[in-house]
Amino acid sequence: MNKTLIAWILAAVSVTAFAKLPAPNDEAKAKAAEAAAKTAHAGKADGYLLCKSQDKVAAHVQRTNKAKATGKPVATPPCADPGKFVYTPPEAAPAAAAAPAPAAPAAPAAAPAKKS
Numbered sequence: 001m002n003k004t005l006i007a008w009i010l011a012a013v014s015v016t017a018f019a020k021l022p023a024p025n026d027e028a029k030a031k032a033a034e035a036a037a038k039t040a041h042a043g044k045a046d047g048y049l050l051c052k053s054q055d056k057v058a059a060h061v062q063r064t065n066k067a068k069a070t071g072k073p074v075a076t077p078p079c080a081d082p083g084k085f086v087y088t089p090p091e092a093a094p095a096a097a098a099a100p101a102p103a104a105p106a107a108p109a110a111a112p113a114k115k116s
Helices: 002-017 026-064
Strands: none
Touching: none
C-alpha cells in the first residue's frame, strides 16, 4: 500500500515538473534586457581594468629588465575606457508593426480544361 501511494505521489510531482512556464510579460523582458546590458558593461569595465593592470606590469618589467632586453617591446593598442553605465531602453514597437500581417489568400486553383 505504501509503495503504491509513494509511486502515485512521485508521478504527480513529476507531472508538475514538466509544466510549461508562462511567457514573460513586457516588464520582465525589459528587466532582462537591462540586466544583460549591465552584465555586458561590467565585462567591458573588467576588461579595461585588466588592460590597465597588464600595461602597468609590462611597464614595470621593461624598466627592471633593461639589461636583459634583446628586442623592442611590442606595441599594443591603448585600453578603451567604457565609461559609466547608461541604459537606454529600446523604443516600443507600434502595435501594428508588432502584430503579424494577415496571410494573403491562396490563389484559386486553375479550372480543368474542357474537352469539346
